[in-house]
Amino acid sequence: MHGEIRKLLCAACGHTAWHADDLSPADICPACQEPGHLRPDIVWFGEIPYHMDVIQDALDQADIFAAIGTSGIVYPAAGFAEHASHNGRRCHTVELNLAPTGGPFTESIPGPAATTVPAWAANLLSRDPNPKDKS
Ligand SMILES: [Zn+2]
Numbered sequence: 074m075h076g077e078i079r080k081l082l083c084a085a086c087g088h089t090a091w092h093a094d095d096l097s098p099a100d101i102c103p104a105c106q107e108p109g110h111l112r113p114d115i116v117w118f119g120e121i122p123y124h125m126d127v128i129q130d131a132l133d134q135a136d137i138f139a140a141i142g143t144s145g146i147v148y149p150a151a152g153f154a155e156h157a158s159h160n161g162r163r164c165h166t167v168e169l170n171l172a173p174t175g176g177p178f179t180e181s182i183p184g185p186a187a188t189t190v191p192a193w194a195a196n197l198l199s200r201d202p203n204p205k206d207k208s
Contacts, residue, residue, distance in 0.1 A: 074124055074150070075115055076113070076114045077114055078115055079091060080113070081111050081113065083107070085102060085107045132156045132160060135157045136165065138165070139167050139168070139193075140166075140170070140176070141169045145168070145170075145175075154166045154168070155177045165179055168181050168182070169189045169193060170182075170183065171184065
């Protein structure tokens with residue numbers, strides 16, 4: 074949703090390409106040959122994040138939503154947990170953060186992500202994926 078730092082974007086023509094070097098105002102777009110319009114292909118504040126339609130579809134289909142290491146205050150991402158929690162699938166929403174944000178989560182796991190995420194993922198993967206199928 075935030076783009077890719079190792080890609081360039083031409084603000085003049087929309088061309089994107091992999092680019093590992095620093096950009097300069099003198100660089101020329103390889104597609105339109107215009108100088109001065111190249112920038113990292115990342116979303117700045119105030120711009121619409123990429124792939125919002127794909128994200129909305131994923132939120133509609135989610136059974137589990139995890140927010141990891143977020144302030145929970147920058148939209149549109151700050152609204153994802155609320156969206157998932159009302160998708161009609163009883164989506165379990167969890168935040169893994171140094172401290173709870175007070176957001177709409179059904180579970181909050183405080184601590185550094187380097188330790189909380191592996192433990193949470195291991196627990197999640199050890200669960201029976203179809204507990205209702207057992208009789
Ligand atoms: Zn261009």
